[in-house]
Amino acid sequence: MGAIIWKDLLIELRSRETLSSLVLLGVLMLVIFQFALNLSPAETRKLAPGLLWTAILFSSSLAIGRTLVAEREGGCVGALMIAPIDRGSVFLAKLVVNVLLLSAFEVLLLPIFAAMTDAPVWAVLPRLVPVLFAGTLGIAAVGTLFALAAAGTRAREMMLPLLALPLEIPLVIAAVQATDLVLGGARLGALGAWGNLLFSFDALFVAAGWLAFEHIAVE
Amino acid sequence: MSGRPALALRMLAASRRFGAYTALHETNLSVSQGESLAVFGANGAGKSTLLKVASGLLRPTAGAVEVFERTLPGDPSLRRRIGVMSHESFLYPDLNAVENLEYYGRLYGVSEPGRVNELLAELGLAGFAERATRTYSRGTAQRLSLARALLHRPDLLILDEPMSGLDPAAAELAEGLLRRARAEGITLLFTSHDFDAVGRIASRAILLDRGRVAWDSGDAVASVEAIRSAFGRVTSAS
Numbered sequence: 092m093g094a095i096i097w098k099d100l101l102i103e104l105r106s107r108e109t110l111s112s113l114v115l116l117g118v119l120m121l122v123i124f125q126f127a128l129n130l131s132p133a134e135t136r137k138l139a140p141g142l143l144w145t146a147i148l149f150s151s152s153l154a155i156g157r158t159l160v161a162e163r164e165g166g167c168v169g170a171l172m173i174a175p176i177d178r179g180s181v182f183l184a185k186l187v188v189n190v191l192l193l194s195a196f197e198v199l200l201l202p203i204f205a206a207m208t209d210a211p212v213w214a215v216l217p218r219l220v221p222v223l224f225a226g227t228l229g230i231a232a233v234g235t236l237f238a239l240a241a242a243g244t245r246a247r248e249m250m251l252p253l254l255a256l257p258l259e260i261p262l263v264i265a266a267v268q269a270t271d272l273v274l275g276g277a278r279l280g281a282l283g284a285w286g287n288l289l290f291s292f293d294a295l296f297v298a299a300g301w302l303a304f305e306h307i308a309v310e
Numbered sequence: 311m312s313g314r315p316a317l318a319l320r321m322l323a324a325s326r327r328f329g330a331y332t333a334l335h336e337t338n339l340s341v342s343q344g345e346s347l348a349v350f351g352a353n354g355a356g357k358s359t360l361l362k363v364a365s366g367l368l369r370p371t372a373g374a375v376e377v378f379e380r381t382l383p384g385d386p387s388l389r390r391r392i393g394v395m396s397h398e399s400f401l402y403p404d405l406n407a408v409e410n411l412e413y414y415g416r417l418y419g420v421s422e423p424g425r426v427n428e429l430l431a432e433l434g435l436a437g438f439a440e441r442a443t444r445t446y447s448r449g450t451a452q453r454l455s456l457a458r459a460l461l462h463r464p465d466l467l468i469l470d471e472p473m474s475g476l477d478p479a480a481a482e483l484a485e486g487l488l489r490r491a492r493a494e495g496i497t498l499l500f501t502s503h504d505f506d507a508v509g510r511i512a513s514r515a516i517l518l519d520r521g522r523v524a525w526d527s528g529d530a531v532a533s534v535e536a537i538r539s540a541f542g543r544v545t546s547a548s
Contacts, residue, residue: 094416102404166398173366173383174417175390 092176095184102161103192109157113150113196120146121200121207132209139208140270144263146200147193148230152252154192155234158185182235182304186297189231190224197223210274218273222282225289226266232296233258239304262292315342317379318466318497319364324373326359333359335521336373343378343465346498348512350505350537352545356521357501358397358470364499365394365468377466390418393464395472399455403444407435407454410443411461418462429457434483448475456484460491467491469500473507485511505541509534519544 103109124142125135135142162168171181205212212219233255241250265288272282279286319341326334333356341347349357362368363375366382366389375382378391394400401410411426430436433453443451452475459467472488473481488511492498502508508515517525517540525540 094413097416098402098405098409098413101409102402105404161402161404164403165401166396167400167402169367169396169398170394170400170414171417173389173392173394174414175386175388175419176417177386 092180092184092187095171095181096187099158099161099185099188100191103158103188109154109192110195110199112157113154113192114199116153117146117150117196117200118203120149121204125207135208136210139204139210140267140274142208143200143204143210143270144226144267146204147197147227148256148259148263150196151189151193151227151230151234152255154196155189155231155238155255156248156251158188158192159238178305179301182239182300185239186231186235186300189235190228193227193231194224197227212274215273215276218277218279219270221279222266222269222273222289225286225293226262226269229262229266229289229292229296230259232293232300233262236296236300236304261288265289265292315344317341318343318345318377319499320376320379321360321364321370322374322376324363324370324375326363326368327371333521334363334370337521337523339516339523341497341499343497344492344495346492346511346513347500348508348515348537349499349501349518350503350508350515350541351518351524354520355518357518359521360518361468361470361499361501362396365392365396367394367396390462391465393459393462393467395455395459395467395469397470399443399451400458401443401451401454404442406442407439407457410454411458414458414461420462425461429460432483432487433457434480449477449480452476453480453484456487460487464496466497466499469498471501471503473502473504481507505534505537508537515540517541517544 121142124145130138159168162171172178201212204210234251237254238251241254265285268285269282269289272285273279317340319339321337321339323336323338324334325332325336337360349360351357359368363370377384377388380388383389402413405413407430408426411429415426427436430439433456435450435453435457438446438450443454446454456469456472459469473484476484485507488498488500492511492513498511500511514529515527515537516523524544527536
């Protein structure tokens with residue numbers, strides 16, 4: 092597992108293609124929403140959690156798809172499938188890489204988001220980080236599972252968002268609601284059903300990916 | 311105890327279809343441990359499919375494949391005993407030769423110090439060690455792919471046209487490595503269009519024709535003449 096994480100991070104550090112594309116896409120989405128919806132400052136602040144998670148969700152498709160590009164070049168997916176490692180470990184390694192990549196993207200996006208929406212990000216940061224992490228983990232778990240499963244198909248670029256996005260809807264709703272509560276000053280313990288949904292979604296899809304990947308990833 | 315030699319590979323009525331097209335038809339094939347089996351045939355005969363099914367890169371759509379008497383894909387300890395060199399390089403273009411081999415070494419649990427440098431030297435790749443494989447010529451990438459397949463000292467080595475794209479000097483190096491592997495008792499299964507190389511490396515040869523084994527040299531050592539004659543006979547008949 093460590094070998095796959097080391098290799099993926101080395102490739103990303105060397106090219107920095109994915110992270111720079113993600114930040115650009117995330118910022119563009121925030122700007123487009125602001126101008127397209129012609130929001131007043133009060134409306135912007137109200138819709139800020141939705142804007143943030145929309146930017147993260149759509150950027151995640153790009154990020155997760157990119158982490159498999161290197162595997163497809165030279166047929167390395169095949170080498171990974173016949174390597175003497177547990178296939179669940181392949182899923183977990185790719186999940187860790189995707190969570191790290193998306194977290195780095197969020198670190199860069201957050202100051203821009205805070206400046207554009209005037210959301211009190213810095214005041215609630217210690218409570219916002221766990222919510223961001225929980226949402227990111229869920230998005231990455233679903234995306235990684237389907238990206239690896241679709242890696243051998245011809246229409247993989249199209250398949251990933253088509254398969255992953257519908258499943259991620261409940262997670263994004265919970266993440267938006269939890270972020271809204273945290274930005275409004277709520278403590279983590281007061282997130283109630285939204286917090287539970289985030290936690291349950293993460294547990295379900297990390298476990299499902301780990302257990303099912305052996306059977307999903309064939310050739 | 312029976313006198314039957316232990317099997318490295320057994321294909322039991324293994325077929326592989328791609329949609330309506332059947333690339334491999336109910337193939338039964340046994341390869342004993344230590345044997346060096348060359349698979350040859352015309353383009354599209356099913357050689358690469360046979361090797362992919364034998365290595366676990368493709369699952370048979372019918373039948374089964376056993377390696378060292380355990381069904382593929384098997385557990386990690388079984389897959390560790392197989393070394394594969396495919397048509398695809400299995401190399402990461404943004405990593406250099408050392409990084410690629412170190413990565414695969416970690417995946418395959420290679421703990422032998424100096425193994426990477428030893429292989430790079432044996433395949434004449436020491437001068438390319440620090441260059442990203444994206445910059446390699448086809449022949450250089452081919453040599454590194456061979457090094458990758460040999461890295462973990464597999465018991466069964468499956469190679470799809472290991473000598474194609476190599477210049478004469480590199481082909482000689484690669485052939486020397488394969489002959490040494492054979493002498494060390496490693497089971498070889500490889501495809502080639504080079505009858506002379508097949509004659510020098512293989513202990514047995516089979517000819518595939520439209521996804522079926524059309525000729526098998528049997529236990530007798532395959533001679534270049536026998537291979538040429540079988541190839542001529544089968545291809546003219548089809």
